[in-house]
Amino acid sequence: xxxTALNDLWHGFGVAFEPHNLMWCFxxxxxxxxxxxxxxxxxxxxxxxxxxxxxxxxxxxxxLMLSGIYYGAQYGGAICSILLNLPVHPPxxxxxxxxxxxxxxxxxxxxxxxxxxxSFIGASFGITEMIFFAPVLVGFAFKFGPSDICSxxxxxxxxGSTLARSSPLKGIAxxxxxxxxxIAGTDINTAExxxxxxxxxxxxxxxxxxxxxxxxxxxxxxxxxNYIKPIAPKNMHVSMRDMLPSREELKTAxxxxxxxxxxxxxxxxxxxxxxxxxxxxxxxxEKKITRTPERFGHGAVEGVASPEASTHSSVQGDFIxxxxxxxxxxxxMALILGALIIQxxxxxxxxxxxxxxLFWGLIASFWIGxxxxxxxxxxxxxxxxxxxxxxxxxLYPSAIFxxxxxxxxxxxxxxxxxxxxxxxxxxxVLLMLGFHPAPMLLGFVLGPRFExxxxxxxxxxxxxxxxxxxxxxxxxxLAIAVTLLGAQLYLWIKNRRLKLIS
Amino acid sequence: xxxxxxxxxxxxxxxxxxxxxxxxxxxxxxxxxxxxxxYFPVALGVVLVxxxxxxxxxxxxxxxxxxxxxxxxxxxxxxxxxSLDHCPPxxxxxxxxxxxxxxxxxxxxxxxxxxxxxxxxxxxxAMGDRTSTYREAAILSLLMCxxxxxxxHTVLHVQFPLIQFPFWKA
Numbered sequence: 001x002x003x004t005a006l007n008d009l010w011h012g013f014g015v016a017f018e019p020h021n022l023m024w025c026f027x028x029x030x031x032x033x034x035x036x037x038x039x040x041x042x043x044x045x046x047x048x049x050x051x052x053x054x055x056x057x058x059x060x061x062x063x064l065m066l067s068g069i070y071y072g073a074q075y076g077g078a079i080c081s082i083l084l085n086l087p088v089h090p091p092x093x094x095x096x097x098x099x100x101x102x103x104x105x106x107x108x109x110x111x112x113x114x115x116x117x118x119s120f121i122g123a124s125f126g127i128t129e130m131i132f133f134a135p136v137l138v139g140f141a142f143k144f145g146p147s148d149i150c151s152x153x154x155x156x157x158x159x160g161s162t163l164a165r166s167s168p169l170k171g172i173a174x175x176x177x178x179x180x181x182x183i184a185g186t187d188i189n190t191a192e193x194x195x196x197x198x199x200x201x202x203x204x205x206x207x208x209x210x211x212x213x214x215x216x217x218x219x220x221x222x223x224x225x226n227y228i229k230p231i232a233p234k235n236m237h238v239s240m241r242d243m244l245p246s247r248e249e250l251k252t253a254x255x256x257x258x259x260x261x262x263x264x265x266x267x268x269x270x271x272x273x274x275x276x277x278x279x280x281x282x283x284x285x286e287k288k289i290t291r292t293p294e295r296f297g298h299g300a301v302e303g304v305a306s307p308e309a310s311t312h313s314s315v316q317g318d319f320i321x322x323x324x325x326x327x328x329x330x331x332x333m334a335l336i337l338g339a340l341i342i343q344x345x346x347x348x349x350x351x352x353x354x355x356x357x358l359f360w361g362l363i364a365s366f367w368i369g370x371x372x373x374x375x376x377x378x379x380x381x382x383x384x385x386x387x388x389x390x391x392x393x394x395l396y397p398s399a400i401f402x403x404x405x406x407x408x409x410x411x412x413x414x415x416x417x418x419x420x421x422x423x424x425x426x427x428x429v430l431l432m433l434g435f436h437p438a439p440m441l442l443g444f445v446l447g448p449r450f451e452x453x454x455x456x457x458x459x460x461x462x463x464x465x466x467x468x469x470x471x472x473x474x475x476x477x478l479a480i481a482v483t484l485l486g487a488q489l490y491l492w493i494k495n496r497r498l499k500l501i502s
Numbered sequence: 503x504x505x506x507x508x509x510x511x512x513x514x515x516x517x518x519x520x521x522x523x524x525x526x527x528x529x530x531x532x533x534x535x536x537x538x539x540x541y542f543p544v545a546l547g548v549v550l551v552x553x554x555x556x557x558x559x560x561x562x563x564x565x566x567x568x569x570x571x572x573x574x575x576x577x578x579x580x581x582x583x584x585s586l587d588h589c590p591p592x593x594x595x596x597x598x599x600x601x602x603x604x605x606x607x608x609x610x611x612x613x614x615x616x617x618x619x620x621x622x623x624x625x626x627x628a629m630g631d632r633t634s635t636y637r638e639a640a641i642l643s644l645l646m647c648x649x650x651x652x653x654x655h656t657v658l659h660v661q662f663p664l665i666q667f668p669f670w671k672a
Binding site for chain 2: 053169170172173176177179180183187189190192194195218221222223225226227230391392393394396397398400401403404405408409412414417418420421424425428429431432433434435451454455458459462463465
């Protein structure tokens with residue numbers, strides 16, 4: 001079992017080291033690191049902008065690059081939190097709490113150094129988890145029938161929408177809306193046109209690129225324009241030598257990194273709990289178990305090391321359900337899954353067997369990518385810090401152009417650009433009303449497959465809904481989903497009561 | 503009863519749900535065993551209406567849910583300018599410039615080709631920021647035009663005429 005995994009991994013390294021793939025992996029992590037550093041641009045916008053580029057690429061290279069953007073952005077995101085106290089990248093928001101005080105004390109460089117070590121440890125553990133855990137999950141997933149898949153998707157959708165930020169109700173609403181967006185176009189079973197409003201272009205459905213760029217690109221710019229102020233270059237002189245933490249700092253940071261890593265890898269296994277939640281849990285845990293909680297918030301090293309390790313281990317672990325079951329845990333994974341579907345690869349448990357190049361090549365590229373990121377970040381930290389000062393007024397106009405041309409290039413048609421604008425405006429309205437549109441993408445990607453599997457399950461069971469609770473696997477998933485909803489409801493009511501009292 | 507954010511959100515969901523329901527009804531519903539193409543949209547529409555009603559009824563008294571992410575430690579001299587969970591009031595100049603920039607990309611691109619479209623798109627978007635100057639915006643848009651030709655046209659072969667004069671052909 002262990003030997004086969006290592007053997008496959010060896011093969012994966014062969015794939016990842018092919019010059020072509022290595023180049024795209026490098027471009028991915030470089031670009032990811034770049035957008036991770038910049039406030040106001042996130043990995044989701046970056047992946048959606050580069051998504052059209054991948055249509056003409058080979059599947060392996062495409063997925064290596066897109067994944068590289070995702071984990072590369074995590075390396076850059078911490079810089080902004082630690083040096084500037086800007087929680088613009090959700091998974092690193094919690095790092096502000098102790099990272100920025102360290103900067104004020106003049107230990108900002110050391111905080112970054114610790115972050116890098118923590119990132120690498122966390123990521124390594126997450127990748128190892130994927131190597132050994134994903135094949136087990138795949139073996140298990142082959143027993144799934146349509147009803148089981150349906151329940152699993154339902155669980156994934158509910159977890160993805162309720163565990164995210166904002167109220168669970170709004171999250172579920174976004175997912176349902178995403179499902180509706182997903183089934184727009186020609187129905188595969190009856191060839192009827194749904195939600196096309198008589199527009200010929202809509203027969204193919206909504207382009208995933210248009211949706212992603214609309215809600216993560218246009219809508220975000222509409223929200224942020226004139227609200228992101230230029231960054232004053234203070235506390236911002238970090239050189240490679242500054243990044244070396246002292247011996248005492250390392251001594252306190254190391255155990256924290258391992259705890260964070262464990263928290264992150266556990267969070268990765270629960271669908272829907274992405275890196276953001278992992279980092280908050282890790283920080284809360286550190287604060288709980290320390291003997292000196294008063295140090296937290298004033299530059300405690302553990303408060304930087306643990307959440308960062310946890311974020312990275314959860315980012316890598318996020319790929320486990322996506323690649324082995326075909327169920328994405330969050331919007332970024334949904335985008336990567338969308339890229340797979342565009343490449344003509346059906347996501348699901350058969351992926352590991354049918355496309356071993358892709359699966360093991362991806363895992364191997366994680367190692368390579370993470371090492372590349374360390375090389376990129378440690379000696380070049382000064383450059384990344386300088387990039388922080390690129391004003392937003394240069395960034396977003398360029399990004400809008402990239403969005404326009406990117407959407408255009410997917411269909412060679414200006415209709416898609418208009419579609420993106422409309423979705424972007426709609427997304428902005430949703431943002432204003434306090435929704436977080438990210439789960440929409442989850443619903444969008446799973447929509448057609450959910451309908452298809454539901455239809456199949458109903459056909460097999462002759463329209464008997466009890467099939468979902470009669471099959472043990474499906475029943476288990478549903479039970480977890482119900483528990484999750486119940487817990488959410490309980491917390492929500494509790495919070496509301498507290499709010500009403502105060 | 504005032505119309506706060508959550509109530510509007512709930513109403514919007516109800517409207518969207520009814521829309522989905524009506525659209526779904528225009529297709530064949532079928533039975534649970536043989537689901538027609540209208541079955542799934544109708545079901546989702548009903549769910550959306552229910553969620554919308556629930557949101558409308560339970561909307562929190564202060565009109566807005568507290569952010570789940572606690573605000574980071576604030577430095578008084580340098581307050582964080584944009585929080586993650588709060589959408590600031592609409593900046594009309596920025597918003598209209600961005601919308602205009604995308605529309606002009608479509609329109610100018612359709613008539614005159616990629617280079618003019620790129621230029622006007624970037625220029626207009628850049629002018630949405632209150633701190634940019636005409637000079638800066640013009641230079642930025644020229645740079646983007648160079649990128650459009652160099653990267654997208656030459657390297658990536660995006661099928662988009664670089665420049666054309668539709669009215670001269672006649």
